[in-house]
Amino acid sequence: MNGLGTLLLAAESAAASAGQAGGSAAPFSWQAADRFLYAALVVLIGGVLLGMLGRWMGRAVGRRFSAERGALARKLIFYTGWVIIVLTALGQMGVKLTAILAAAGVAGIAIGFAAQTSLSNVISGIFLAVERPFKVGDMVQIADTLGMVLSVDLISVKLRMFDNRFVRIPNETFVKEKVINYSRFPIRRVDLMIGVAYKEDVERVRQVLFEVARDHPLALQEPEPLCFCWNFNTSSVDLLFVVWAAQADWLTLKSELLTNIKKRFDEEGIEIPFPHLSLYTGSVSKPLPVDLTEETVARLQALAGRQESER
Amino acid sequence: MSVSTTSPWGDFEFEVGQCRFWRVGPLGFWIARTPQEWRVAWEEAGVEGLTVGAAQPPPETAAWTRWAGEPSLGAIRLSPVTPDRSVVVRPEQAFRILQHGSARIYVSLPIWVRLELLTDAEPLRMIELPTVRLSNTWFGSLFEGELCYWLATSARRTVEDRPARPHIATSAVVVRNAGKEELPLESVCLHAAHLAVYEDPRGLWTSEVRVTNSGAKDPQRIEMSSGPPPDAPGAEPRSAPREQQRGGILARAVGLLHALPGGG
Numbered sequence: 268m269n270g271l272g273t274l275l276l277a278a279e280s281a282a283a284s285a286g287q288a289g290g291s292a293a294p295f296s297w298q299a300a301d302r303f304l305y306a307a308l309v310v311l312i313g314g315v316l317l318g319m320l321g322r323w324m325g326r327a328v329g330r331r332f333s334a335e336r337g338a339l340a341r342k343l344i345f346y347t348g349w350v351i352i353v354l355t356a357l358g359q360m361g362v363k364l365t366a367i368l369a370a371a372g373v374a375g376i377a378i379g380f381a382a383q384t385s386l387s388n389v390i391s392g393i394f395l396a397v398e399r400p401f402k403v404g405d406m407v408q409i410a411d412t413l414g415m416v417l418s419v420d421l422i423s424v425k426l427r428m429f430d431n432r433f434v435r436i437p438n439e440t441f442v443k444e445k446v447i448n449y450s451r452f453p454i455r456r457v458d459l460m461i462g463v464a465y466k467e468d469v470e471r472v473r474q475v476l477f478e479v480a481r482d483h484p485l486a487l488q489e490p491e492p493l494c495f496c497w498n499f500n501t502s503s504v505d506l507l508f509v510v511w512a513a514q515a516d517w518l519t520l521k522s523e524l525l526t527n528i529k530k531r532f533d534e535e536g537i538e539i540p541f542p543h544l545s546l547y548t549g550s551v552s553k554p555l556p557v558d559l560t561e562e563t564v565a566r567l568q569a570l571a572g573r574q575e576s577e578r
Numbered sequence: 579m580s581v582s583t584t585s586p587w588g589d590f591e592f593e594v595g596q597c598r599f600w601r602v603g604p605l606g607f608w609i610a611r612t613p614q615e616w617r618v619a620w621e622e623a624g625v626e627g628l629t630v631g632a633a634q635p636p637p638e639t640a641a642w643t644r645w646a647g648e649p650s651l652g653a654i655r656l657s658p659v660t661p662d663r664s665v666v667v668r669p670e671q672a673f674r675i676l677q678h679g680s681a682r683i684y685v686s687l688p689i690w691v692r693l694e695l696l697t698d699a700e701p702l703r704m705i706e707l708p709t710v711r712l713s714n715t716w717f718g719s720l721f722e723g724e725l726c727y728w729l730a731t732s733a734r735r736t737v738e739d740r741p742a743r744p745h746i747a748t749s750a751v752v753v754r755n756a757g758k759e760e761l762p763l764e765s766v767c768l769h770a771a772h773l774a775v776y777e778d779p780r781g782l783w784t785s786e787v788r789v790t791n792s793g794a795k796d797p798q799r800i801e802m803s804s805g806p807p808p809d810a811p812g813a814e815p816r817s818a819p820r821e822q823q824r825g826g827i828l829a830r831a832v833g834l835l836h837a838l839p840g841g842g
Binding site for chain 2: 454486
């Protein structure tokens with residue numbers, strides 16, 4: 268028998284039960300009215316008590332663990348409680364619960380297949396609540412989406428992106444994908460790759476970089492800034508300059524450090540080279556000389572004039 | 579540096595339309611009273627000095643911060659307060675404290691100037707101005723710790739060395755090593771929020787800090803003296819601690835400066 272058939276049987280059973288209680292001939296029975304009244308009271312009082320219990324439990328769990336776990340506990344209590352209330356109310360009305368439960372079991376399997384994705388998200392939501400890779404207010408990145416966590420719900424996580432767009436991401440995605448939490452630790456490193464010309468004294472450049480970091484109030488003095496000679500690039504000597512900042516100051520510090528480095532390099536005459544290419548005629552020769560003398564210019568102009576007249 | 583014997587701290591009355599100027603160390607600020615407003619503007623100068631309530635007009639470019647309403651008695655209270663975060667400082671030279679030994683160091687703490695509007699009831703806090711803008715630093719591990727200010731000047735072993743500057747309060751820190759190992763002292767975290775500020779003719783002082791170390795991994799017990807420090811027994815209170823504490827706090831106050839990896 269399928270789930271729908273079982274449900275129909277249960278409904279018939281309830282109708283028969285009500286009919287027996289009230290007498291099939293009588294259109295109205297005080298006994299049946301009593302049962303409906305008791306059922307209504309169960310729903311009403313149970314609903315109020317459930318709301319109070321859910322809020323209390325949510326607050327208690329929230330205080331003990333976290334706001335997300337509190338919300339999850341409240342929702343679990345809410346849904347479980349309503350199932351119990353509805354079953355109790357149906358029992359009061361004379362509905363045979365065994366048939367209902369059997370029907371619910373079969374229907375559950377059917378719904379489970381139909382709502383596979385939703386159930387997966389619910390279970391992922393429970394994993395997220397237990398594992399807590401992030402919390403409300405954290406800045407997280409998943410794939411190419413970067414934003415601040417607004418809420419961690421049973422089905423999905425809501426983010427606010429920094430251009431103020433709202434994103435809803437299913438919990439399952441957070442369990443499957445790599446998630447970067449930028450707010451997990453209180454301090455964060457600013458990494459700057461600075462290229463200087465080959466002619467520059469690297470030690471002097473390092474000294475200037477340390478001074479820039481020392482003079483910036485948002486740059487943490489401890490852990491101390493570090494500077495590594497990183498690479499001999501095609502047009503520059505690359506230095507990796509790392510400075511630590513409080514999470515909230517990271518972006519400001521990065522921007523202001525770059526500005527201040529450019530300013531100091533200009534003052535100190537340190538060249539930040541653009542990509543360029545030198546042509547050599549041999550391993551020991553000088554670069555090819557290109558010299559536009561007056562004579563060369565006159566010859567080029569004469570050549571251009573002749574080509575024009577030939578046309 | 580010009581130093582006056584007049585204290586910049588206390589209650590100062592203002593007539594309507596009056597503008598007065600203070601300089602406390604490198605910080606200069608103007609306070610003006612208009613018929614409807616109080617206004618404050620400030621600057622950080624390259625030179626240090628002490629000026630108290632001079633009738634000096636502000637520059638035309640001064641950026642005023644303004645308060646409307648007239649619940650006041652026409653007077654402003656100026657108080658020296660400790661910075662709003664803890665302050666980390668290095669000793670002049672790192673040293674180790676032997677088992678069951680103790681050491682006393684002195685920290686020169688740049689104070690903040692608190693401006694309050696006097697009323698019939700409690701004074702209304704207007705603004706707090708740092709006399710020196712300190713750099714940030716981190717005291718703790720990469721996973722947890724405390725965002726602090728960094729003092730470029732070093733902690734000293736003797737109080738006689740301290741410079742007499744109007745914007746500097748002297749904090750005495752006594753570190754006692756009750757642990758079974760030597761205590762390396764490379765940095766000190768001064769929990770400034772728990773310190774009261776006092777003043778005597780020699781300048782500003784804060785409550786004395788006593789740190790007891792029990793072991794390398796245990797939190798250290800930090801207690802603050804309830805009155806003026808023993809180095810200035812007659813000093814008058816100028817401001818209460820930002821955060822009151824009873825019976826001391828448990829935290830790290832002394833430790834290794836290079837415990838944190840900087841890169842990698």
